[in-house]
Amino acid sequence: MICEEAYQYQQLHDHMMMMDLSPSPLSSTISPSSSPMSPSNNTDSNEEERLEDVNLSGMSLQSLPNPSLNLGIICKLDLSNNHIEKIPESLTARLLNLVALDIHSNQIKALPNSIGCLSKLKILNVSGNFLVYLPKTIQNCRSLEELNANFNELVRLPDSIGLELTNLRKLCVNSNKLISLPTSITYLTSLRVLDARLNCLMILPDDLENLINLEILNVSQNFQYLTALPSSIGLLMNLLELDISYNKITVLPESIGCMRRLRKLSAEGNPIVSPPIEVVEQSLQAVREYLSQKMNGRLVNTSPKKKSWGFRKLVKYGTFNGRSRAWTREEREGLIMPEYRPIDILASNRFPGISPRSIFSPRTYFSR
Template sequence: MMYEQKEMRVDVRRSPERRRRPMEEERLESVDLSGMCLESLPSPCVNLGIICKLDISNNNLQSIPESLTARLLNLVVFDVHSNQLNCIPNSIGCLSKLKVLNVSGNLLRALPITIENCRSLEELNANFNQLTKLPDTIGFELLNLQQLSVNSNKLLFLPSSTSHLTNLRVLDARLNSLRSLPEDLENLINLEILNVSQNFQYLATLPYSVGLLMSLVELDVSYNKITSLPDSLGCLKKLQKLSVEGNPLVSPPVEVIEQGLHVVKEYLSQKMNGAHKKSPKKKSWIGKLKRYGTFNGGNVTREEREKEGYDIHNYRSIDGLASPSYMGMFSPRRLFSPKTYFTK
């Protein structure tokens, strides 16, 4: 194939800062090679170090050279969707400025572990691949990630480190084979949209911590095998959309669900209160938080707390505990970084 005959579309955009700089400085460029039926990449006609956006989507590429990726040191947006890629180069870890990576619509079975070095990454789209797992440590290093889209894959689980993505706003894991979700989701203090729908016969339960996602606006758990929603969902004050159709739900019952989100939340909240009062078992931590006003704003006197035997004169609400300033004390990089966890 004579690539020199192909038309290379180069969209050059100069930032205001660079317009004010001397003309001899090289400007950052956007290179568009999308939709050209390429089976391999042509020799670059520009210095790879000045490319800030590279679009090679909608081609027939089966691989990307390691050497090429390693030289894209100023790359911010990398779009390789809708190709025939079986893997992403390990040298992706060299792209320290990368903010958007779109690898959807390929044949990927795994993502390279070096992706955790892309610490500026804000958006990762890996939809419509054949992923069976994500890198175990993905949540320990990608602390700037705001959107993680991995729908239409073959994922059995999300790594436990996912719960440390404290800046995450969108998590889309529908159309997989998820058996469960990480237990400590309450760390996702900025999560607004959670979609784990259409895992069909595999996903049967939701962790209680879903009810501690204080920023959650949309929750879609439709078309799974869930029989009971956790009572803690009644605590989601910002929740505006809840999709539960296609589940064999027993709790809440159908007649409650048909009355809308407000009634569902009220039902679950009352159920949580009732379960707390009637349970002969030792009160769980979630029950304690609810009783002392963390969820429902209940007023309990200091004397009552001391009578119960809880020394909580330095009591903080869940909102306070989950604030970014307070959570810094318990950041995953500080407590759970691989450097600490896997020392010999």
């Protein structure tokens, strides 16, 4: 174990040391008379530090050794595809210039509270772990634009997640155990993509119309849990793709008829009764027209005419009378109604004691 930790430390140290820490050519322009402790010199010194990407993906790391160099120069850190179980609080607290953090496909059960110190973080990928919740401090990552938390065990999101992450453009929380989405999510006015499929969602928040920039909404495969959509879903005027497939939705909100920019609607796998299934199977335009007319109270039958499999009239062909005769034109063209008595006449008062059930009874009448 000691050897393994030493190896991991050496690997991390080697990767860190590969970063270019050479002084910038700008340093030669600094006047020798400038005081090394003057404010202008400190500013130049900060500009000279070059931010670096560190890639430690797929190195079978079980933990992160304490590096001896300044973590403040790292802007992108990739720790994905390892066996890491915990991110130290002290590590994230020192990644002050971090813009992208990728820790997907590890064995992490909780994120450190100090993740809220990453005020410059724009991309966070924590998918493929064992997270049950996200720390409330994540709302302090106000520069966050993309949050990927797919394939975890999340049962809820922070209640106030939408109040502070006003720059969030993409939120992916599919393949978790979410029962609902917090109401504050409707404050994410910059959101473009919301992927919440493969959860246990029972309800969607009202006031979805506040997501004025949302273009893709996927709440498919919540199966028996999601039974209805809020009427506000039709007020997402910039929505391009809506996937509600494989739920228990029976009625599409009439407001969907107002979604003129919608170009893709996936609704298969639902027991939809309104609009009728034959309308849903036609096209998105047919669905929009149906719902729009229903909303305006001037619904007409837009379903296609079903093919009739009956005959106009049946002809009594004398098949069982043992005689053949010439057919008239009307009989040949099948325009004459038959004169056969229906079988239920056997159950009438004229034939007491005889019923269709006795005729088709499985008894053996020849047993006597």
